[in-house]
Amino acid sequence: MTRLLDTGLSGTGATGTGPFDFELLDPHLRTLQRYVRTEAPALRAAAREVDRHPDGSTLYPQVPLLDRLATLQIPGPYAGDPLIVEGREYPLLSAMERVVFHEEAAAHGDASILLCAPGSLTAGMLVAALGDEAQQARFFTTLRSAPAWTFLAMTEPQGGSDATALRTTLEPAPGGDGFLLTGTKRFIGNAHRARTGVVTVRTGPGPLGIRCALVDTDVPGVTAAPIDTLGMRGALGAIAFDRVPIPAENLLGGHLPATRRGMWGWLHSFNLLRCVAAAMAVGLARAVHDHLAAHGLAPARLAPLAARIHRVRALTHHAAGAVDADPATAHLPAAAKTAAAELAEHTTARALELLGPGARLEHPLLDKWARDAHGFDPMEGTAHVQALTVFASLRR
Ligand SMILES: Cc1cc2nc3c(=O)[nH]c(=O)nc-3n(C[C@H](O)[C@H](O)[C@H](O)COP(=O)(O)OP(=O)(O)OC[C@H]3O[C@@H](n4cnc5c(N)ncnc54)[C@H](O)[C@@H]3O)c2cc1C
Known part of the structure; x- marks a missing residue:
């Protein structure tokens, strides 16, 4: 929450490079955002290739941003070279850094390719939470040497x-x-x-x-x-x-x-993982919004979509800040993941409607995103399960 400077919809952003540049992030996170934004477009071509040939079971899309991601998110003593941008270090261990990275990579690249990426994300969370020193050393040392x-x-x-x-x-x-x-x-x-x-x-x-x-x-x-x-x-x-x-x-x-x-470890890990899933879904919605703007949809017609994206984005950043402050925070990540999954489905459906009949054929990328959007509800637990989590957490 401390990093969330403004959750309103009125800013236009100091960088002026897009409608989602608001003064939401502090300078550290904005630098990360700019870096990912520059590198992410290469993900898109790789993502379409994987979408066309999903059965390449050993296929690894060679994209520098994925290589870099693969050797990050590794805790303390086992961490390899951190990502350094403009003199700032990004180990990508906090929920906030991970959220900014994944949202921006999905917004300017592609969300689903992030799920095919090598690295430690989900398993690494469990090993970090439950592994002893020898187990952590074994697991993370192999990861930091080369993408796996x-x-x-x-x-x-x-x-x-x-x-x-x-x-x-x-x-x-x-x-x-x-x-x-x-x-x-x-x-x-x-x-x-x-x-x-x-x-x-x-x-x-x-x-x-x-x-x-x-x-x-x-x-x-x-x-x-x-x-x-x-x-x-x-x-x-x-x-x-x-x-x-x-x-x-x-x-x-x-x-x-x-x-x-056992379960204690994964329950805590899920709080952070749900923030990351929410960030990818928000990023997908932003990608769709930008696609519509690039294809001539007037800002006034896009305003309701943009407003909803901003609201869910603010909730996701708020959830990440809360998890960084207290990893046991469960209700905010669950709420953010639910809202973001709905947002991704709503945004893609609305985009297909706005572009009219034939949109799926004329906009293959949008067709892909509309299919991908439905993956966010089950990922890290469906909306029903998130509702139970929110209820149990608030009752406590
Ligand atoms: C993109 C993607 C990535 C994934 N990655 C992983 C992964 O890396 N590792 C992994 O282990 N799993 C992964 N999953 C699986 C995901 O965690 C499960 O799909 C999810 O937990 C739901 O389980 P299920 O599909 O078996 O549905 P079920 O559990 O069979 O649920 C079926 C339906 O019943 C509803 N339901 C179930 N219980 C309740 C309840 N108590 N109250 C109300 N309604 C209920 C559900 O909401 C759902 O609508 C992934 C899924 C996706 C789509």
């Missing part, structure tokens, strides 16, 4: 909203040497590309029986394949484990008190 994909596998074929209903098991291996992992996960970002990731598992009954394990995919018993989706194509995969041997040292959280070993 990771995944966080929670959702299962029977449903993802109720994370406590998971069926994937981690049982002691015969002979007492480590564990055996058995189960199936679906809709997992980059599961078909990554060599390592975090899998949520059941080790016993009840909430304390839910844990997270580091899993390498180049071992017998692991099968992974891309999932063909309508939007955010190329991002998601399914991954199955058939009695996969997992060394004991891969079980995360053993050094923590029993109540903090």
Whole structure:
């Protein structure tokens, strides 16, 4: 919140480069915003290529901004070279820096390509929250040396909203040497590309029986394949484990008190991840708005869309500031993610309406964004789940 200087709709921005330049951000974040804005356009061509050929399971779009992102978001002692822009350092660890980066990359590049990117984002959050020193060193050291994909596998074929209903098991291996992992996960970002990731598992009954394990995919018993989706194509995969041997040292959280070993870690991580998902959805809406403006739609006709984008953007920045102040803040990220997912769907639908019949054919990028927009509701939990989070959080 301290970085949020103005949530109004009246500013035109000191840089004067666009309607979304308001005095919303402090100088540190504005410098990051300018950097990403310059680099992001290269993402768009790569995103369209992935959209056309989503089954390239090892395909990695070579875009400098994604390479750079891949070795950021790595905590303290394991961090590689920070991003330095105009003498300022950006490790991209705070919610606010991540939000500005992802929103701008989506607004001037593409949101869905960010989900295909290598790096530590979702899995890294869990390893940072639950990993001991050796686990963190192993996971992050490989990431900082070269771009590599990771995944966080929670959702299962029977449903993802109720994370406590998971069926994937981690049982002691015969002979007492480590564990055996058995189960199936679906809709997992980059599961078909990554060599390592975090899998949520059941080790016993009840909430304390839910844990997270580091899993390498180049071992017998692991099968992974891309999932063909309508939007955010190329991002998601399914991954199955058939009695996969997992060394004991891969079980995360053993050094923590029993109540903090499993769900606690991911509940906290979700607060930040929801801010990032909201930022990407806001960025997508901004991209659509700018596309309409570039195709001659008068500012007056775009004003209601712009106003809604500004409101959701302000809420997202407010949520990120609140999470940076207190990582346990749950209601603001949940509200922002819900509003931003609705915004992305509304903006793309309205754009297709404004451009008239044939818009999907004449504006392939808009067609892609309209398909992508529907990915934001399920991502990090549907609107129903966010509503439950807001309610529980406010009641507390
Ligand atoms: C782009 C994208 C990226 C993703 N990335 C990942 C990832 O990296 N890792 C991962 O593990 N998962 C990932 N997911 C999966 C996502 O987390 C799930 O889709 C989501 O949690 C919903 O689960 P489900 O699809 O199984 O729906 P279900 O849980 O089966 O829900 C079906 C419907 O029931 C509703 N519902 C469920 N429970 C309740 C309730 N208690 N009250 C009211 N309504 C309810 C839901 O809102 C939904 O409308 C991703 C999804 C997308 C689209």
